[in-house]
Amino acid sequence: MKQVIVSIFFLTSLFATPLVHELEATGIQNSGYDSYQKYCAMCHGKQREGISAPPLLPQFIKHLNDEKLHNIIKNSLPQTLMPKFSFLCDKEIDAIIGYLRTPAKNITWSKEDIQRSKKIFHNPKKNLGIKSIDNVTLVVERGANRVWVMEDEKVLDRFAFANVHGGLKYTLDGKNFYVPTRDGWIGHYSLENGRLEAKIRACVNLRNISLSRDGKYLFATCLLPERVVVLERESLEPVKLYDVDGKISALYELYSKDEAIFTLRNKPKLYKVDTKNLQFSAYDLDKPIEDFFIDPFEKYIIGTTRHGRDLRVYNIQTRKEVFSAPIEGMPHLFSATYWYKDGKFYFATPHLRKSFITVWQMYDWKLVKKIDVGGDGFFVKTHPASRYLWVDNGSDALVLVDKDKYTIKKLIPRKGKRYIHTEFSGDGRFAYLSLYEPDGDLLVWQTDTFRELKDYPANVPVGKYNFINKNRKFYPRLFGYSIFKEKCWGCHHQTAMAFGPPFAQIAKKRSDAQIMAQIVDPEHTYKELGYKRNAMPAFDLGPKELRSIVDYIKSFKDK
Incomplete structure (x- = not known):
């Protein structure tokens, strides 16, 4: 907390002495605004926007109560260049704090x-x-x-x-x-x-x-x-x-076309951006979208309306609602995680200030399961290399939810230290866990055995971002890994010869269309691919599954 407070006020001691003399000469100001402009704006900006020192707008200091702010102004902070303003009376300091609490305009x-x-x-x-x-x-x-x-x-x-x-x-x-x-x-x-x-x-x-x-x-x-x-x-x-007239929820790019999408949290608007010519187009919705994500195949927006009372799915192309369901507690959709199982695609999301997560089936769009995880958490993550959803619940427990049975088991990475957020390496071999404390840790585990490999001391470690797992472009590839484990690895290996050729060889020699044709109709394609006979069964895969397994196979092209 000390370092967080240190980042709030950073005034150089260069101005301390002249400020004291000027204040003594002119007397105490009655206006917090005037005092701020006179003594603070040089470093914190005339609009409290921050210049050489951080912003002092309400949203940046809301974690500091008036007593703490008063003490910082009066006594400075250790190990900083901020001078003490002990010559100010309480009324003067309180007036400055009152101004800092006022909403920003223009x-x-x-x-x-x-x-x-x-x-x-x-x-x-x-x-x-x-x-x-x-x-x-x-x-x-x-x-x-x-x-x-x-x-x-x-x-x-x-x-x-x-x-x-x-x-x-x-x-x-x-x-x-x-x-x-x-x-x-x-x-x-x-x-x-x-x-x-x-x-x-x-x-x-x-x-x-x-x-x-x-x-x-x-x-x-x-x-x-x-x-x-x-x-x-x-x-x-x-x-x-x-410029927009409203609070932007977030902007997300598409990988299937030169387009990006954002919504407003407080107005029923959706915007599309042509990312080639930078043209913005606005469209009306029936309700504002507070939070949303784009599905892995970039056909739908999955969002929640203001205050999180329902979950809604919109077709990106037509902007028409295709599904809605009432929900209890606003889902934290930015933290949603995705997986494939037995021909179906799923996502799971935590709910803010609720002790459960929900599991949803995508594309058929239905609620599958509501799972009590024993506390109010913030993140749920998974990877095809793990059979579990990895969930935090606001305590020192890591909650593992079996993706097949939806049963729960708990592990304690460090007793008494709050666990939050897991990320995985792209290949899924390693799991990274944050222990969210000033004397916290960044733990590296072996994903399948939960064996701890490394413990790096860390001061409030939080978000972690893997190159594969944080790019929607690669989500189909991750689904393809699951399809490979379900349907392919009895005959194929990724890089070594098995009963069938390795994926690395297939990726180098065959086009996407050839790979798809061989999967769904090998009896009519094996001769074209140079085989004397066909030993491969046909697989009844849908377009999303075919896209996923081809993306996974192609990822071994340079291996």
């Missing part, structure tokens, strides 16, 4: 402000020695304001970046990733150079970031001001500012 952050904020770093290049981008995982250590770069069980790099908020985004070539912060900064890290390259402040209060599928543009959705900022990805130069 916050501006212009294109010129964005350009002026850009900073280029010149740190030495490092060779991170990455073996496979598929197994690179990023870790946010919130309490220490750091981001880690990991591969398998090893930490390859750590770098400082404060106030990280929202999902980190990789480029699809695996060469770069981008880090968003709550106060509007976006950092660019090069995995090729092993260093933070630059950062820029897109706005005052940021919601999330996204990348166009061609990697040309970066989109930042902002709550202050209410707009979408479009940056040229490589240079971080602003190319378009699109």
